[in-house]
Amino acid sequence: MAIPQQVAFSAQSHPGPCDESSDISIHVGISDEEKAAVKKRGEVVLRTLKNLDLDVKKVPVASVLVSGGGLRAAIACQGVLSELSREGLLDMVTYIAGVSGSIWCMSSLCTQSDGWQDLEKAENELRRRLQEDSWNFFVALDGLCDAAERDDYSLTDFWSYSTVYYLTKELPGTCLSHMREKSEMGTMPYPIFATINHDLKSSEKEKTPNAWFEFTPDWAGYSTPGAYVSTTHCGSKFEGGKRIQLEPERDFSYLKALCGSALADMNTILKTIKDFFCKFINDSSPQEKMLLADPEGTTLKTTMDQLFNLVYTFLTNGDCLPILENLQCIMTGCKYFYEATALINQMIECWGQTSRDQQRQLTQDLLGKSLNQDLLKQSSVPSFLKFLWKTINCLLSWIWGTTHNFLYKYGDIEDKLLTKKKNIYLMDAGLAINSAYPLVLPQVRNTDIILSFDFSAGDPFETIKATEKYCKACNIPFPPVDDAKLDQEAKAPSDLYIFEGKKPPVVMHFPLFNKVNCDSEEVIKQRHKTYQTFRFTNYSDAEVCQLLEDSKANVRNNKDCILMKMCELAEATS
Incomplete structure (x- = not known):
């Protein structure tokens, strides 16, 4: 290639x-x-x-x-x-x-x-x-890992190195x-x-x-x-x-x-993101090989795969309980996921009785507890992990085009919608x-x-x-x-x-x-x-x-x- x-x-x-x-x-x-x-x-x-x-x-x-x-x-x-x-x-x-x-x-x-x-x-x-x-897989992956180091990473970064690069x-x-x-x-x-x-x-x-x-x-x-x-x-x-x-x-x-970014057709975009994400997480890449060499590497890879499936299934109105049960089996006993496992147990018990907004928030909390500093410090590919988790997190919240707001707290603009947020x-x-x-x-x-x-x-x-x-x-x-x-x-x-x-x-x-x-x-x-x-x-x-x-x-x-x-x-x- x-x-x-x-x-x-x-x-x-x-x-x-x-x-x-x-x-x-x-x-x-x-x-x-x-x-x-x-x-x-x-x-x-x-x-x-x-x-x-x-x-x-x-x-x-x-x-x-x-x-x-x-x-x-x-x-x-x-x-x-x-x-x-x-x-x-x-x-x-x-x-x-x-x-x-x-x-x-x-x-x-x-x-x-x-x-x-x-x-x-x-x-x-x-x-x-x-x-x-x-379209070069390794070039795209390296670019995504670099982009994940930014605090304004969003699905736009993913879209850039996957779909737009692939098409053009x-x-x-x-x-x-x-x-x-x-x-x-x-x-x-x-x-x-x-x-x-x-x-x-x-x-x-x-x-x-x-x-x-x-x-x-x-x-x-x-x-x-x-x-x-x-x-x-x-x-x-x-x-x-x-x-x-x-x-x-x-x-x-x-x-x-x-x-x-053609965001009007959400179902098509979701499917496209899923296909590319699966390629990045499952293809034989240096990052994946290094990840599998980490302590608990197989668990990490499977966990990320299942977390993505959880978010994708939630967004497409599918049945999330089987995936939560899979995550429960994968995470139980892994020292990195003690807090995440406790939250999954709670989610399984109450999932059917919670509103969709509450389910989204619980999933958001689970993503937050699944990526911690101890895990990143122990990993040989922290940027790869950041890229995977940030993409999953942005997918759940449907976050695109994050840009630091140059008008944040700027006093000479009357429209407060332009000045009140750190990011646009x-x-x-x-x-x-x-x-x-x-x-x-x-x-x-x-x-x-x-x-x-x-x-x-x-x-x-x-x-x-x-x-x-x-x-x-x-x-x-x-x-x-x-x-x-x-x-x-x-x-x-x-x-x-x-x-x-x-x-x-x-x-x-x-x-x-x-x-x-x-x-x-x-x-x-x-x-x-x-x-x-x-x-x-x-x-x-x-x-x-x-x-x-x-x-x-x-x-x-x-x-x-x-x-x-x-x-x-x-x-x-x-």
């Missing part, structure tokens, strides 16, 4: 103004660093427009949005960007903002030294990589801040990676801008209320606005999992709106035109309809949307829809599978069946090429329309 390329881009991050102090930045609108990058990118856009013999002094701000959709979205995103580049349209784009699976593509381009400059080469690299069996065949070690030099030079659209704050979403705050949390090469945080921390310091511990503990910046591998939990923004409209709309980044490439499953207009509702709730200008008309065309949409209002932005919306590139409703259905979001088997090269072609066709067939609209806006802003 080939070991994948771990770091394909060797450029180092360089300190910028946002790194000179660890203080939090509170600013309305975009940062000075982003303004400078956008200004430089504007020079590229201006030259491109002048090459079309347009006499313009001010260029329109064009934002490309690429939606979520798992590996389907990652491949389709590559096709869109390749074709935009080939048709000479990419140099008219100021921003690119991604959600979920499309971020897998954006991250990959960022980790290749010439990824944004040679999209055809990047496309060929994608095809090559997806046909290789390059890539584990890049470079970081988003490494892209500062390229963005400052204007050689690529300014990238925005979207997530959402789980606590704010749970409290219905996703209907306001506050829930959206963005990552850029310079800053990470909330565009509303305008609270940021340097991207290099996101994940470090803060209190009262001051950094109290420095943590290394998370790399693209983690960011891909954070932004693309970031998640796939596709669970709010499967496209990053809230991060590029006019009042934030003065966007004149949005090219929205939608790779969603199901309703091809859901992102448009959801964004209109969001904008109405937040009093943000957005073109009118006729839901009834779109519903009539949802099963066999066209390849382009233009939405315009009295104020910017103009929205050009491109459904991935449509009656133009698929010819018929039947072919559209077949495409959705072939490229399911939760398909975890490898695509053949023919399937990858077909998906690339479908996404490219949406650009190629509408090149003239995109160009005409860009020219209209260029003249309007001159």
